[in-house]
Amino acid sequence: MLAWLLLAVTHVQAQPPKPAGVSPVDTIRFMSVAMRKEMKAVVIRPASVPPAGGFPVLYLLHGFGGNFAQWISKVPELPALAEQYGCVIVCPDGGRMTLYFDNPVDSSYHFESYLVKELIPYMEAHYTVNTDRRYRAVGGLSMGGFGAFFFASRHPALFAAAFSLSGAMNVDKLAKYSTKARSGADSTCCSIQWKQLRSKDSVALSMECGTGDYLIGANRETHRQLVEANIAHDYTERPGKHDWHYWQNAIPYQLLFLRRGWNNALNN
Secondary structure (H helix, E strand, O other): OOHHHHOOOEEEEOOOOOOOOOOOEEEEEEEEOOOOEEEEEEEEOOOOOOOOOOEOEEEEEOOOOOOOOHHHHHOOOHHHHHHHHOOEEEEEOOOOOOOOOEOOOOOOOEHHHHHHHHHHHHHHHHOOEOOOHHHEEEEEEOHHHHHHHHHHHHOOOOOOEEEEEOOOOOHHHHHHHHHHHHHOOOHHHHOOOHHHHHOOOOOEEEEEEEOOOOOHHHHHHHHHHHHHOOOOOEEEEEOOOOOHHHHHHHHHHHHHHHHHHHHHHHHO
16 A cells, blocks of 8 residues: 555664664655655654554644754754653654645645655554554644644544644634635635534644744634634643744643643553
């Protein structure tokens, strides 16, 4: 089934081998059918022995102007956090300004298909990650926060949890209407499907934003709408701006949020 995907696949180390007890960091690359080019991702995997069934996995998305290497370069403690919370962290490339959906007016920007149909199967074929939905999560910052909720709402059967850091939630309508106006496409292609987050495959949601962030208004409005729609979620505000100092401080809180969910899954 994966033969078409695994053509032209290479697997290379991003760094020299690390001492025992420190999570290895890999760079993977393969030719993406959806994107029509070679795509790269950083993979951080615990050095410890995998649990039965494999490690939980987090797909961690970057923001506007970023790339697959941005998270590991800006937050070098991610390997230690992967070890501490016992999970594989995958940082895909989402393009500079794409919002992560399959753009109906540009066939070279099909990031949803790439992540769901190619990257997840690749990870499950090459790494010891748990393939049970309960142990698969998606999160991100800014544009990646939008992308995380977008993926969770479009694919609730794939993801059990999603988190957003300083999410660009105000791009939802912009993406929907600008794309629809240009192409006449079904607008559901590029907007968060909020109603799906109340489905039987409920997704554990967490969102947070700095009080000094220019996106705080959009996040407060999204929180209000989620409350009115009776969609369960965690919401946090703390001092901070739209910068890496805030996100570097925030990521351990979100990993703890995920770890609690994974622990609950183990006990049920």
